[in-house]
Amino acid sequence: MRCWVGADRVATVLLDRPERRNAVTGAMWRALPGLLAELGARADVRALLLTGAEGTFSAGADIAELADVYADPAAADAYHALNVAAEEALAAFPRPTLAVIHGACVGGGCQLAVACDLRFAAEDARLGITPAKLGVVYPAVPTLRLAALVGPARAKYLLFSGALVPAARAELFGLLDEVLPPAELDARAREFARLLTHRSPQTIGAAKAALAAAPESAAAALEPWERASRTAPDVHEGLAAFLERREPEF
Numbered sequence: 001m002r003c004w005v006g007a008d009r010v011a012t013v014l015l016d017r018p019e020r021r022n023a024v025t026g027a028m029w030r031a032l033p034g035l036l037a038e039l040g041a042r043a044d045v046r047a048l049l050l051t052g053a054e055g056t057f058s059a060g061a062d063i064a065e066l067a068d069v070y071a072d073p074a075a076a077d078a079y080h081a082l083n084v085a086a087e088e089a090l091a092a093f094p095r096p097t098l099a100v101i102h103g104a105c106v107g108g109g110c111q112l113a114v115a116c117d118l119r120f121a122a123e124d125a126r127l128g129i130t131p132a133k134l135g136v137v138y139p140a141v142p143t144l145r146l147a148a149l150v151g152p153a154r155a156k157y158l159l160f161s162g163a164l165v166p167a168a169r170a171e172l173f174g175l176l177d178e179v180l181p182p183a184e185l186d187a188r189a190r191e192f193a194r195l196l197t198h199r200s201p202q203t204i205g206a207a208k209a210a211l212a213a214a215p216e217s218a219a220a221a222l223e224p225w226e227r228a229s230r231t232a233p234d235v236h237e238g239l240a241a242f243l244e245r246r247e248p249e250f
Contacts, residue, residue, distance in 0.1 A: 001028050003035060009046040010193045011039045011095075014053055015109070021059035022052040024108045026069070029082040033089035040094045046197035048093060049189060050116055051100035052109070060107025060130065083108065084141045090115040091145070091212070096196045096204055100189040101125045102182060106164065111142045114149055117208070119175065120189045121167045122182040127175060128164035150174045200250045202234040 003013045013035065015022040039045050052058050061083075069079045090097060090112060099105075099113035101121035107130045113119050121127070129146065131138045138159060147155040154173045158165070167179045180188050196204070206225035213221035229235055234250055241248035 001031060001035070003039065005039070005042065005045055008190075008194050009044055009197045010190060011042075011045045011048045013039075013048065013050045015051070015058050016053045018054040018056070020062060021056045021104060022109070023059045023062040024112075025062045025065055026079055026082060029079075029086040029108075032086040036089045036093050045095055046201065047095055047193040048097045049100050049193055050090070050097060050112065051186075051189075052102065056103035057099070057101045057105040057113065057125070058107075058109025059104050060109050063134075066134075066136075080139055083111070084139050087111055087115045087142055087145075094205060094208075095201070096193070096208075098189055098193055100185060101127070101167075101176075102185065104164075106130055114142065114146055114175075118177045118192075120178045120180065120185060120192070121170070121176045122185045123167055123179055124182055125167040125170075125179075126164040127167070127170045128162060129158050130162040130164075132160060133162040198247060198250070200234045200238060200248070202229055202232055202250075 001014065002016050003011060005011045015024065015028070017023060017025075017028075039048065066079075069075045096118070097116040099116040099119045101113060101119060103122070103125060105113050105121070105125060105127045107128070110127050110129050113127070129138065129142075143155070143159065146158065150158070150173045154175075157163075158173075165173070165175075167176060170176045171179045178188065178192075202225065206222055206229070209221045209225060210218045237250060238248050
């Protein structure tokens with residue numbers, strides 16, 4: 001796994017095991033929260049792209065490693081705790097996150113994509129969540145996150161069948177936000193991420209906080225953001241830029 005931050009204030013996290021189709025190992029699950037914490041603390045990071053090396057997002061968990069993990073119940077418990085902690089760290093990242101999906105996005109790879117705020121994919125991408133093919137019980141956190149994204153019926157379709165669905169159908173399900181020709185995907189995703197770097201971090205942060213909360217807690221989650229907005233410079237800059245017919249500088 002590698003990461004870098006561009007001059008455009010967009011960070012990229014690359015799942016980089018192309019010899020195994022970017023299958024996610026326990027070490028990668030373990031490393032992800034710390035990596036995200038470092039990027040989230042950087043003032044020069046305003047958006048994050050998550051993608052995979054050499055034309056594949058991720059084939060999912062490393063099955064050979066998983067076979068060893070499941071040889072011991074305690075090891076299986078520890079593995080799934082790492083897995084969920086990585087997903088939750090990605091979902092809680094303080095800036096907008098965008099999964100950029102080429103090729104296969106399967107199992108744990110799809111779990112990471114669903115934990116991102118948005119998902120852009122190539123037309124030839126295929127997505128699926130496959131624990132039912134392995135007898136693995138999918139943890140509650142990703143199960144409920146998937147259902148919140150696509151609805152209970154389509155979550156059941158994906159989890160019961162373990163089927164890989166083409167990008168066009170995944171977009172219909174609500175699993176994807178944009179589907180593009182493969183040659184256009186990377187440029188479009190970065191263009192969109194750059195657009196987000198020019199939007200108010202205050203507005204984006206508030207929206208993330210409200211949408212991450214349970215409906216009955218959304219107002220409380222939003223309240224500190226609303227209080228801050230009364231004195232923070234974002235609103236003044238946004239209104240001034242609109243009246244002056246220029247781009248705001250947040």
